[in-house]
Amino acid sequence: MRTLPSAVYRVFQSAARDALAGTPDLTRYHVLAGVSGGLDSMVLLTFLVWLRQQRPFPLSIAHLDHGLRPEAAHDADLVSAYAARFGLDVHLQKDNVAARAAAEKEGLEAAGRTARYAFFAELAAAFDLPVLVALAHHRHDQAETVLLNITRGSGLSGLTGMAPLDGNRWRPFLSISRNDLEMVADQLQIPFAEDKTNLSDAFLRNRLRHRLLPLWSELAERDMADKLCGLAKRLRDEDDALGQLAAELKNKVSIRPGEYAVMALQESPKALIRRVLELCYREHTGGRMLQAAHTDLLLLLIRQGGQSGTVSLPQGAKAVLSHGILRFVTDRPHE
Structure with missing residues (x-):
């Protein structure tokens, strides 16, 4: 990879510093990147290629076609072609998420998430090394997740949002803003596909993204996505402490x-x-x-x-x- 523009380098350095702080030694893992072809995940792929130059580790790409959009075949081609520039293996699979949602009586978003994680788990079982699944969730995704959990009446755990490292799911971009990812994609001319469903207000997450967060930030005269992410990070420490105390108490009261x-x-x-x-x-x-x-x-x-x-x-x-x-x-x- 060519020398990075200074602004891109700062973003990648920041992501690497935050993401690696609580992450195991990557050289002992096979990193499997979930890449949809959208801007966020294509920047993630690029970031991981850059990170490998600092500390080599096995890397491959996973792409799942949810079977919901006619143009999804183009997304798979885009991901495959871009990964080929860096000599990376790409694992492709297609799922019928609509049928899965109907069978499980859940929404398309939940069914798609279930399908992706099942696909990642299937791939992970085939590798010799333990696997870290790299996901492209960023700071605004985190803020939206906290808001979604509030609307569902969540307790403390839901207010912590997504963890940077959750089992084998690794989210190196949680401290990075969507604007920064857009800047990286523009500076490096990274190709990406636009998923039209992300523009639709049919989904609650999109309504929170397009309407509530901008309005809240305007009324508060501050970046509320940043404030929500800060809240989630602080509450995660408290949630971890409560979880430790609960585990100790559970052992104390357990008879059998x-x-x-x-x-x-x-x-x-x-x-x-x-x-x-x-x-x-x-x-x-x-x-x-x-x-x-x-x-x-x-x-x-x-x-x-x-x-x-x-x-x-x-x-x-x-x-x-x-x-x-x-x-x-x-x-x-x-x-």
């Missing part, structure tokens, strides 16, 4: 798998009890999240001082309180 002594929980702050209950349910259901309404019902059951009671939970699970012991059980279907 799925059974917990209630008395010690009753003496704890409500925020801590909620987090312990979420951990217990996640353990019982193999990682599923507990909705706030169900957490509140469990909290009421534990703090009301009674000796018995039952709360029905998603996935056929139940929480049964009896003689001071809370048990998580699952109804088995009748044969």
Whole structure:
């Protein structure tokens, strides 16, 4: 890659400094970049090629056609051609996201995300090295995620937004603005495709992006995307601390798998009890999240001082309180 213009170099240096601060040694991983062909992900591909010059690591590209747009075939060609400039392998796959959404009774955005992560996991299983999946989420994506979670009535964890490193999902651009990525694409003449669905206000995320955030920033006379990202970063520290305390308390009250002594929980702050209950349910259901309404019902059951009671939970699970012991059980279907 040729010498970078100074403005691009500053952006890449900033992204590298922030992204590598909490990231394992990249030379021990295969980095799999999710590249849609849009501006953000094409800049991500370029950034990773530049970063490899500083510290070599295996890199390949993953592109999923969601089966929603006729022009998606052009996107795949664009990604393949650009990756070929740098001698990178590209893994292409097509999914029927609309059918997936209908089958799972979820929105297109959620179904698309599920399809992408399933595709990444399938690819990751084939590599000899552990895999880091690089995603192009940036500072404005983070602000939109926080706002989305607020509209859903999220608790503390939702207000932390996306983590820079979440399992094997790596987001090196979370501290970088959309404007900076646009500048990089312009300065380096990076080709990219424009997804028309990003311009449609049919999706709540787009309405927040196009209408609420600009209006809020105008009224507040400050960059509210920046303020929301700062809030998410500070709350992540608090969320991590609460999570650590909850894990310690869960171990303390655990009698055996799925059974917990209630008395010690009753003496704890409500925020801590909620987090312990979420951990217990996640353990019982193999990682599923507990909705706030169900957490509140469990909290009421534990703090009301009674000796018995039952709360029905998603996935056929139940929480049964009896003689001071809370048990998580699952109804088995009748044969």
